[in-house]
Amino acid sequence: MKLMKTLTGALLATAAMAMAAGACEMTLKSSDTHPDGYPTVEAVKHMGKLLEERTDGRICIEVFHSAQLGQEKDTIEQTKFGVIDMNRVSMGPFNNLVEETKVVSLPYVFKGVDHMHRVMDGPVGEDILKAFEPHGYVGLAFYDGGSRSFYNKVKPIKSIEDLAGMKIRVMQSDIFVDMMTALGANATPLPYGEVYSSIQTGVIDGAENNWPSFESSGHFEVAGYYTLDEHLIVPEVLVMSKASWDKLSAEDQTAVRQAAKDSVPVMREMWVAREKASEEKVRAAGVEVITEIDKAPFMAAMDSVYEKHVTSDKLKDMVARIRATD
Secondary structure (H helix, E strand, O other), X not given: OHHHHHHHHXXXXXXXXXXXXXOOOEEEEEEOOOOOOOHHHHXXXXXXXXXXXXXXXXXXXXXXXXXXXXXXXXXXXHHHOOOOOEEEEOOHHHOOOOOOHHHHOOOOOOOOHHHHHHHHOOHHHHHHHHOOHHHOEEEEEEEOOOEEEEEEOOOOOOOHHHHOOXXXXXXXXXXXXXXXXXXXXXXXXXXXXXXXXXXXXXXXOEEEEOHHHHHXXXXXXOOOEEEEEEEEEOOEEEEEEHHHHOOOOHHHHHHHHHXXXXXXXXXXXXXXXXXXXXXXXXXXXXXXXXXXXXXXXXXXXXHHHXXXXXXXXXXXXXXHHHHHOO
């Protein structure tokens, strides 16, 4: 009897969800590699609520978190062809496709998180969003990706010399690979989902990421040293398939774009809270957090990365505009 009640309840819940989805004329499928509850996932859910309200229930968003639709490289391709309608993606995987994304992926290009917000909320950010369109995507909004720092299971990294010869996972981006080479480490591009087991088995020594990702992925369980060098403050981007976008009326396109922008402050508020909670959890687990580090040698080593990747007048101008932003 108890089992029957449970099954009946599950069936009723499923039916209710189906009826709710059925009320929408269009349900946009959105992908995210992060787990349920993560600020970027919750921000897109919030966007969906706004969109549903503002279109009188005609347009909904269904968020597939935890890489249910695949890792970022795969979902980027699916999004281009409209198999996936929307995608929250790290900037790195776009570097070789959308040239302008290289600039915000450069090490130490931002003075801090507040500076990054001012840049991405301004003309430079708008120019980067527009740059996605010729490649089959519509840039909607930027979310926070936090400050990325190194973590590993071998030893504390207190200087640039400590990185020498270490195998460090990076995103599949030439800039990230060249950054590690400039620091004397062995860059190892790997999908995000393979990092935990690769550190655990010694395929790599460590990786680099922000507090929430370090914690939510469980990487802190296998990498006991976290160095706050904050070499990257890379925003993440929410894009829509141009193929899906073109199916919307001009009015609905405006609604989608505005709902995306209105989700940004919500995401940022959740991000600050999540960073604090993640840091507390990691420290409580006994991870050694290294805060005393001279960043100057790290920053000086990046000259070769800038020389290699900031080659066009367009990119040089964009770097100058970022640095000129107060």
